[in-house]
Amino acid sequence: MRNETKATNPVLELKNVSKTYSVKQGLLGKSRPLTALRDLSLRLEQGEVLGLVGESGCGKSTLAKILLGLEAPTSGEVLVDGAPLGSQDRLALARRIQPIFQDPYSSLNPRKTIADIISLPLRVHGIGDAASQQAAVREILDVVGLPSRVMHTYPSQMSGGQRQRVAIARALVMKPDIVICDEPTSALDVSVQSQILNLLADLRRDLGLTYLFISHNLAVVEHLATRVAVMYLGRIVEEAETEALFDGARHPYSEALLTSVLTPDPSLGVPRMNLGAAYPNPIDPPSGCAFHPRCAKATEACARQRPAPVVDEDGLIACFHPNGMAPTRSRPAEAAPRLSASV
Amino acid sequence: MTQTVTNPTGAAFDRDPLLEQILGPTPGQMLRRRVLGHQGLLIGGAVIALLALMAIFAPLIAPHDPFAQSLMNRMEPPVFLGGSWEHPLGTDHLGRDYLSRLIYGARVSLLIGVVAAVISGVIGTTMGVAAGYFGGRVDAVVTFLINVRLAMPVVLVALAVVAILGGSLTVVTTVVGLLLWDRFAVVMRASTRQVRAREYVAAARAVGASTPRILLTEIMPNIANNLIVVVTLEMAHAILIEAALSFLGLGVQPPTPSWGLMVSEGKTMMLFEPWLVLIPGAVLFTLVLAINLMGDGLRDVTAPENRN
Numbered sequence A: 001m002r003n004e005t006k007a008t009n010p011v012l013e014l015k016n017v018s019k020t021y022s023v024k025q026g027l028l029g030k031s032r033p034l035t036a037l038r039d040l041s042l043r044l045e046q047g048e049v050l051g052l053v054g055e056s057g058c059g060k061s062t063l064a065k066i067l068l069g070l071e072a073p074t075s076g077e078v079l080v081d082g083a084p085l086g087s088q089d090r091l092a093l094a095r096r097i098q099p100i101f102q103d104p105y106s107s108l109n110p111r112k113t114i115a116d117i118i119s120l121p122l123r124v125h126g127i128g129d130a131a132s133q134q135a136a137v138r139e140i141l142d143v144v145g146l147p148s149r150v151m152h153t154y155p156s157q158m159s160g161g162q163r164q165r166v167a168i169a170r171a172l173v174m175k176p177d178i179v180i181c182d183e184p185t186s187a188l189d190v191s192v193q194s195q196i197l198n199l200l201a202d203l204r205r206d207l208g209l210t211y212l213f214i215s216h217n218l219a220v221v222e223h224l225a226t227r228v229a230v231m232y233l234g235r236i237v238e239e240a241e242t243e244a245l246f247d248g249a250r251h252p253y254s255e256a257l258l259t260s261v262l263t264p265d266p267s268l269g270v271p272r273m274n275l276g277a278a279y280p281n282p283i284d285p286p287s288g289c290a291f292h293p294r295c296a297k298a299t300e301a302c303a304r305q306r307p308a309p310v311v312d313e314d315g316l317i318a319c320f321h322p323n324g325m326a327p328t329r330s331r332p333a334e335a336a337p338r339l340s341a342s343v
Numbered sequence B: 001m002t003q004t005v006t007n008p009t010g011a012a013f014d015r016d017p018l019l020e021q022i023l024g025p026t027p028g029q030m031l032r033r034r035v036l037g038h039q040g041l042l043i044g045g046a047v048i049a050l051l052a053l054m055a056i057f058a059p060l061i062a063p064h065d066p067f068a069q070s071l072m073n074r075m076e077p078p079v080f081l082g083g084s085w086e087h088p089l090g091t092d093h094l095g096r097d098y099l100s101r102l103i104y105g106a107r108v109s110l111l112i113g114v115v116a117a118v119i120s121g122v123i124g125t126t127m128g129v130a131a132g133y134f135g136g137r138v139d140a141v142v143t144f145l146i147n148v149r150l151a152m153p154v155v156l157v158a159l160a161v162v163a164i165l166g167g168s169l170t171v172v173t174t175v176v177g178l179l180l181w182d183r184f185a186v187v188m189r190a191s192t193r194q195v196r197a198r199e200y201v202a203a204a205r206a207v208g209a210s211t212p213r214i215l216l217t218e219i220m221p222n223i224a225n226n227l228i229v230v231v232t233l234e235m236a237h238a239i240l241i242e243a244a245l246s247f248l249g250l251g252v253q254p255p256t257p258s259w260g261l262m263v264s265e266g267k268t269m270m271l272f273e274p275w276l277v278l279i280p281g282a283v284l285f286t287l288v289l290a291i292n293l294m295g296d297g298l299r300d301v302t303a304p305e306n307r308n
C-alpha cells in the first residue's frame, strides 16, 4: 500500500509545533495560557489529500492558520518544500498555498462584487491587466460551476453553496498547488454539502491539487482523503491511510468518531459522540493521555503518563491500548521517530 | 449560449432559468428601498438639507444685512406677535433683523458641526481602526488615551482653552474637534475588531494583500455605516457645545450671528420678550433633532441585522 516516494516529498511540514494563546478569564482579566497545539508534527505530501479530523476546539483551524502563515507558532518549525515558512517570500507562498474557509457568509466581503472578490488575488499580485483579470474570473467561475453573469452580483444575493463556489474560485484563480480546506462544507445545507465535496474532488483530479482537508466529521473526509490524521486536544493521536482507518481504527478516540459517523443520524451535523465525559477544557487539560477521562479502556497508566506517538508501517498511533494490537508496553513520552524512519 | 460548462456539478445550475429571479436585489437597491421607507431619516435629511441650503445661500435669502443696526427699530416683535413683514421675526436689542441673523447663524452652526466632526472623525477613526486591527500594544495605548480623554469634561476643558486663547470660530472649532474624538475611537475600535475576525480578512491576508490595502478595501467599507452614525452624533454634539460656549460668552464673539450667542443676548430680556430666546433656541433644537433623526435612521437602514 505505502508508496516509497510519498514519504520523501513533503510539501508542507510541521515539526514539533506548539501554539499557545493567552486568554483572559473573567472581569479581573487574569491571563491564562491556552495551548491550542501541543508539540504537533504533521506532513502533507505532494498530491495527497490529508484529512484532519477532530472535535470542535481541538486546534484544527489554528493549525490551518499556522500553515497559511496567518499565525506564528509559539515554538516549532513550519517547512514549505523543506524551507522554513518565515524565510520565504509572502507573495510567492500565497501563490502556492490558498485557503478555503468554513463560513461562506463570513469569507466573502459583503461590500464587493463577486468579480472583485475573485480578482483580488490577481490584483494583489499584479497579474495581467483589467481585461485579462476579467477573463480569468470568467474562466474560473466556469470551472467552479457558476455562470459568468454572477460576476456583477454581491454575496448577499447568493446562496451558501454558490458563495462557497465563489470562495473556491478565489482560492484557485492563481492556480495554487496546495489548498487548505478548513471545514469547507460544515456551514452548508446537507443537500449542498455533497455538491461542494464533488466539486473539490473534481478540481483536485483536474488541477492536480494537494489538499489538507479539515473536518470535524469523519464521514466528510471518507471519500476525499487518501490519509487521515485524527486530532485530540492539540495533538495528533492517530494517522492512517483512509481505508485502513475505516476498516479498523486503532485509537479509541478514532473509534468513537467512526461510531458516531455510523449513527443513523440524517442531519449529519456535529457527530454525536457516545463519550461519557465532555470535551476537556484546553486551559486545564487532563493529565496523562488527554483522552483518558472519556476512554473506556483507560487504565491508571493513562492518567499518569502520556503515550508517545509511535510511527509504524500503518501510520501513527499514540495510545497505550490501541485496538487490534497486543497492549504495548509503556513508553516514555519523548520524540518519536517520524514517518521517514519507517520507510 | 457559447458557454461551455466543464464541471458536471455546475451544469444544472447554469441552465437554471430561475437564476435571475432567485438572485435578490443588490445591496445598493436594498439600501435605497430602506432609505425611502424610513420616515425619520427622510424628515431629518430634509430639515438638514433645508438648513444647509439656507446657510449656503444666506446672502441671497436674508432680507437684511445681519449686522445692520437700527436703534430706531429695536426689539420689534415678530409678525405673529403683531410685528410687520419688514422684519418677519422682529429685531434684536440693537435693531438687527432677527431672521437675517438666524439665517447667517446656520452657517456658524453647520460649519462648526461639519469641521469639528471631520477633525475628530479623522483622529478617532485612525486611533480606533489601528487599535482594533493591530490589537496588542497599539490597542493598549489607544485604550489608555481614550480613558484619559473620557476623564476630561469636554465643556470645562473647552471653556478653559477658549478662555486662554480667546474665542473665535477657528479656536472653538479646533478645540471642539480635538475633544470629540473619543466616541469615534471607541466605536471604530469595536467595529474593526469585529470585522477583522471575519474570514474575508484572513482570505485577503492569505492572498498576500498589504495591510493598508486590507484596511482600505476590506475593513473600511464594512465599518463605514457605524462611522456615519457617529459623525451625525458628534456633529450635533459640536453644535451644542458651540452654542453653550457662545451662550457663556466664550465662544463665537459678537457681532457674528450665532444661535447660541443670540440666546445669550436675548436672555436679559427673556421675561419680557421670550421670543428672543425661543426662536434661536427652537431652530437649534430643530437642527440637533434633525441630525439625530438622520443618525438613527442611518443606523436603522445600514444595521447589519437588517441585511441579508
Ligand SMILES: Nc1ncnc2c1ncn2[C@@H]1O[C@H](COP(=O)(O)OP(=O)(O)O)[C@@H](O)[C@H]1O
Binding pocket: A021, A022, A023, A034, A035, A036, A054, A055, A056, A057, A058, A059, A060, A061, A062, A063, A282
Ligand atoms: N485567537 C485566539 N485566542 C485565544 N484562543 C484561541 C484563539 N483561536 C483559537 N483559540 C482556542 O484554541 C482552541 C482551538 O481552536 P480552533 O483551532 O479554532 O479549533 P477547531 O478549528 O478545531 O474548532 C480553542 O479552544 C479556541 O478557543
Ligand SMILES: [Mg+2]
Binding pocket: A060, A061, A062, A182, A183
Ligand atoms: Mg475550526
